[in-house]
Amino acid sequence: MNKKIAASILLTCLSMGFMGAAQAFPSLLEKNEAALYTPLRHTGTRWTLTHFFALLGKNDKEAAEFFGGGTPTDSADGTFTIGRTYPVRLFGENREAGTLYDRDGKVQSITVQLEDPRAAAYEPVLTWYYGAPTKVQSVPSEAGATYTEWTHENARIRLYQMYGLSALEVTPSEKRGHTVTPPLWGGKWIPEDIRRITSGMKKFPPLERAIIKTYGIDEAERKDTRYAYEILDLDGDGGLDVLAIVSGPYTSGTGGDSALWGTFRNGTFEVKQTFTLMRTPLIVTADPTSLIVRRSGGGAPSKIVRLDLKDGKFAESQDENVMKNLKKDKAVVLFDGVREMRL
Numbered sequence: 120m121n122k123k124i125a126a127s128i129l130l131t132c133l134s135m136g137f138m139g140a141a142q143a144f145p146s147l148l149e150k151n152e153a154a155l156y157t158p159l160r161h162t163g164t165r166w167t168l169t170h171f172f173a174l175l176g177k178n179d180k181e182a183a184e185f186f187g188g189g190t191p192t193d194s195a196d197g198t199f200t201i202g203r204t205y206p207v208r209l210f211g212e213n214r215e216a217g218t219l220y221d222r223d224g225k226v227q228s229i230t231v232q233l234e235d236p237r238a239a240a241y242e243p244v245l246t247w248y249y250g251a252p253t254k255v256q257s258v259p260s261e262a263g264a265t266y267t268e269w270t271h272e273n274a275r276i277r278l279y280q281m282y283g284l285s286a287l288e289v290t291p292s293e294k295r296g297h298t299v300t301p302p303l304w305g306g307k308w309i310p311e312d313i314r315r316i317t318s319g320m321k322k323f324p325p326l327e328r329a330i331i332k333t334y335g336i337d338e339a340e341r342k343d344t345r346y347a348y349e350i351l352d353l354d355g356d357g358g359l360d361v362l363a364i365v366s367g368p369y370t371s372g373t374g375g376d377s378a379l380w381g382t383f384r385n386g387t388f389e390v391k392q393t394f395t396l397m398r399t400p401l402i403v404t405a406d407p408t409s410l411i412v413r414r415s416g417g418g419a420p421s422k423i424v425r426l427d428l429k430d431g432k433f434a435e436s437q438d439e440n441v442m443k444n445l446k447k448d449k450a451v452v453l454f455d456g457v458r459e460m461r462l
Contacts, residue, residue: 163208163451165248166316171229171289172274174218178225179203182218192217200224207231208314209287210241229289238267238278238285245269245278247321308413308423308442309400315452316349323348325388326363327462329381333390334369336462343367345459347399354428355408358382360391364399364454375414380433392432400455406446409436 174185179200183189189205202218209216212234221227233241246252246269254268264281275292279285326348330336336344344367353360360382370377378394394410402411408428415421425441426433438444 163314163316164210164244166314167207167209168248168276168289171216172272174226174229175274175289175291176225178223179220182226186216189218202226209233210244227290231287233285233287236284238280241278241285241287242267245276249276250321309402309452309455310442310445310447313402313447313450313452315400315455322460323361325383326361326379326381329388329390330363330365330379330462333379333393334365334377336367336369340368341462344369344462346462347454347459349453351403353380353403353408354431355405361388362403362453364397366459394426394433400452402445402450402452404446404450406449409433411441411445411450 170185174182177185179191182203186205186207189203191200192202192204193199194201200220202220204218205216207214207216209231210233214231214233216229216231218226219228219230235241242252245267249269249271252267253270256266256268259265264279266277266279268278269276270292273292275290277288277290279288326346330344330346331341344365346363346365348361348363350359350361352358353362360380363379363381364376365371365379366376374396375398378397379390380392380394381388381390383389396412396414398413398415401413403409404411410426410433411423412426413421413423423441425436425438427436
């Protein structure tokens with residue numbers, strides 16, 4: 120058994136022996152709107168965590184379908200498989216996730232040792248995704264470990280702080296509900312081997328205000344207007360941007376929906392550009408910096424177009440071979456399995 124798997128098993132055992140009462144934990148996201156999104160440079164983290172949730176309870180054959188199959192880990196005597204290890208992208212880091220099977224040969228825990236030894240560095244991201252922690256264990260165990268815990272659907276997420284290291288563990292929640300399955304990706308025109316990112320799952324007040332102001336949406340129509348967003352460095356300038364899809368009577372037509380690109384400047388959310396004729400999912404590429412979208416409807420034939428970034432704005436490219444020239448390793452898919460929210 121290698122050291123990483125041994126550490127995963129040790130962490131699982133430690134988690135079962137923790138003592139102490141939970142305490143209230145104020146949301147880190149209530150302090151400053153502009154600061155909320157600083158930790159969210161972790162492209163792919165939510166996608167990875169969603170698949171962790173889906174992996175729980177799977178047998179080895181089913182587990183081999185996740186994250187490229189991973190590598191089986193055998194017991195010390197080599198007579199049976201006790202888990203798998205997988206290369207994953209988490210919190211902007213390339214890490215290794217280790218699973219541990221229960222007596223029935225099904226995944227009972229997933230553990231990842233994190234790069235930053237300070238667990239607090241990862242708390243804002245998890246709090247943004249899953250809300251305020253449901254439990255905080257601040258009294259160290261006999262092994263010197265503390266943890267912060269979130270519960271989401273069928274899973275319990277624990278962020279551990281131990282001497283000189285931090286780790287994330289995902290286990291079934293005590294009241295396990297329906298089984299979580301990975302998002303069913305749409306967009307058959309998009310190659311399956313391009314990395315996907317699910318959209319934001321929490322309401323975003325600064326973006327909502329910008330949508331209302333930009334499109335002049337009155338109060339009566341807000342209940343019929345929905346939006347989805349992703350946070351990323353869209354133009355490669357090192358800043359944090361928001362790309363949102365907006366659908367509703369003011370923003371949509373037979374040709375598609377509207378989109379809005381914005382960013383924070385000096386603590387204020389500003390709109391950089393708006394788009395029309397947008398359909399989800401879409402592709403964002405880094406070489407060149409561009410948006411790729413399928414256009415259809417309004418009596419026009421379906422067409423895949425690329426919008427290239429030039430002089431701070433996206434404009435339609437004349438490239439007739441958009442998908443043929445696509446560099447898959449420089450691309451991500453957004454808004455596939457989109458989650459929309461009302462204004």
